[in-house]
Amino acid sequence: MGTRRRSATAASTEDVDVLFAEYARTRDPKIRERLVMMHQNLVRYLAGKFVNRGEPLEDLVQVGTIGLINAIDRFDPSRGTKFSTYATPTIVGEIRRYFRDKAWSVKVPRRLQELNLAASKAAETLSQKLGRPPTIQEIAKSVNASEQETLEAIELGNAYDAISLDSRLEHEGDSAPLSLSEFLGGTDISLDNLERYGDLSQAIECLEPREKAIIYLRFFKGMSQTEVAKRLNISQMHVSRLQHKALKRLKELLGE
Amino acid sequence: MAVEQKSDIVELKIPCKPEFVGVARLSILGIASRMQMSYDDVEDVRLAVAEACTTAVSRAMKANKPDTFLTIRSEISDTKLTIEVEDSIPPTSTDLPEVPQSPDDIDEESIGAMLMELLMDEVKVEASKHGGTLVRLIKYAG
Numbered sequence: 001m002g003t004r005r006r007s008a009t010a011a012s013t014e015d016v017d018v019l020f021a022e023y024a025r026t027r028d029p030k031i032r033e034r035l036v037m038m039h040q041n042l043v044r045y046l047a048g049k050f051v052n053r054g055e056p057l058e059d060l061v062q063v064g065t066i067g068l069i070n071a072i073d074r075f076d077p078s079r080g081t082k083f084s085t086y087a088t089p090t091i092v093g094e095i096r097r098y099f100r101d102k103a104w105s106v107k108v109p110r111r112l113q114e115l116n117l118a119a120s121k122a123a124e125t126l127s128q129k130l131g132r133p134p135t136i137q138e139i140a141k142s143v144n145a146s147e148q149e150t151l152e153a154i155e156l157g158n159a160y161d162a163i164s165l166d167s168r169l170e171h172e173g174d175s176a177p178l179s180l181s182e183f184l185g186g187t188d189i190s191l192d193n194l195e196r197y198g199d200l201s202q203a204i205e206c207l208e209p210r211e212k213a214i215i216y217l218r219f220f221k222g223m224s225q226t227e228v229a230k231r232l233n234i235s236q237m238h239v240s241r242l243q244h245k246a247l248k249r250l251k252e253l254l255g256e
Numbered sequence: 257m258a259v260e261q262k263s264d265i266v267e268l269k270i271p272c273k274p275e276f277v278g279v280a281r282l283s284i285l286g287i288a289s290r291m292q293m294s295y296d297d298v299e300d301v302r303l304a305v306a307e308a309c310t311t312a313v314s315r316a317m318k319a320n321k322p323d324t325f326l327t328i329r330s331e332i333s334d335t336k337l338t339i340e341v342e343d344s345i346p347p348t349s350t351d352l353p354e355v356p357q358s359p360d361d362i363d364e365e366s367i368g369a370m371l372m373e374l375l376m377d378e379v380k381v382e383a384s385k386h387g388g389t390l391v392r393l394i395k396y397a398g
Contacts (some may be wrong), residue, residue, distance in 0.1 A: 045364075049307075049371065051301050075332055088367060092374050118292060 020077040035072050036065065042084055043068050046091050053099060060095055067094030115153035118143045123154075203253035211246035214239060263333035264290075272316040272324045272343055277309040279349040280328050284339070287330045291337055291397050299356065300375040301395050305339055307368040308391045312343040315389070319345050336377075336396045347381060 016038065023031040040061075047060035071087035077106040107212040126134035134142075166179045204212055210232070217228045225243070229236040268283050270276040284305045288298040309326060316324050324344040331338040372379045378394035 001302050045367065046371075059387070084367075085370070089374055092371065096296070096300070099299075114294060117294060120290065142310060 039068055050095050063098040064091045064095050067091035112153050119153045121152055203250050207246055211242055215241050217244050263331050266330045268328045270314055270326050272326045274313050277306055280309045281306050290332055304372045304375040306391050307371050308341040311365055311368045315345045339393045340389045342384050342388055347383050347389040
């Protein structure tokens with residue numbers, strides 16, 4: 001890590017000192033930018049320390065860089081402190097604050113976060129003591145919270161770590177890894193329709209032959225009432241009445 | 257030392273090698289979880305212990321003593337968690353090293369020391385009774 005030296009950003013101790021002295025005098029944003037670039041290694045190194053807490057390294061580098069910028073702005077070279085000594089706590093502080101405030105994917109009140117930990121610890125202790133999983137009531141009593149609160153606290157454990165829809169799923173075989181979203185089903189309308197169609201055709205079977213014919217000609221063949229009347233050799237009024245009756249019966253059969 | 261508090265002790269002895277630092281990290285998760293600590297605090301302790309172990313491992317490598325051991329002794333009480341990481345390389349200095357200035361030259365040891373200070377409530381480096389270095393890390397509960 002220490003040897004990752006890029007000529008564009010490589011700098012000797014004097015360069016850094018000179019730049020800080022100049023920045024302290026001029027507050028030139030260009031100098032600030034150079035100082036930020038020069039200390040990217042420090043930020044990356046520190047961010048890397050926190051990477052197994054479940055946040056992407058690049059996010060931590062971004063947050064750490066905010067800390068770095070603050071440190072550059074507040075650094076007073078005339079005090080004689082070395083900059084990295086000064087900047088490290090600021091960078092680490094910023095990263096830790098990020099975890100404290102933002103890492104819960106769903107914003108959860110601090111009190112419930114703490115209660116969540118207390119509740120899981122109580123659950124463990126109680127199971128050992130009782131020789132069986134404790135009830136919510138027992139956990140609630142042991143952490144001095146209401147049952148409702150305890151339930152909420154236990155539930156929100158899931159909020160710590162939401163999974164991206166694009167996350168790749170582990171699976172066997174050689175095919176390309178699939179993302180989670182590819183496994184999430186939507187409602188298949190044609191399946192629903194198929195089911196309804198089945199119900200409907202059964203219901204139609206229950207109709208009188210003439211009603212059945214009217215439904216078929218009207219709605220499957222798309223004929224007008226007049227056309228149907230002509231075909232069945234009855235009056236249009238009669239068709240209308242029979243159709244009305246048939247539809248009512250179908251509705252009843254389909255339980256609407 | 258007047259009032260002896262009731263406390264539990266867990267001791268772990270691991271080879272002073274990089275691949276065992278993870279074992280220490282893992283055990284600290286179990287130990288720190290025994291205390292009423294927030295997730296972030298537990299993670300902070302784990303990171304600090306990992307830094308202490310890594311520093312010890314690199315010192316053992318520099319001293320060409322790869323076959324030595326690390327002892328991680330955790331004392332769990334109601335009020336605090338004390339973790340002592342002891343190796344068998346005598347300390348060069350019990351002062352925590354300074355972080356160097358040059359941005360491209362990251363001194364892992366000194367940053368590790370600084371991280372420990374930032375993450376724990378108390379950090380102390382001293383010569384151990386057995387002729388090694390002992391790093392004592394303390395985190396107070398609550």
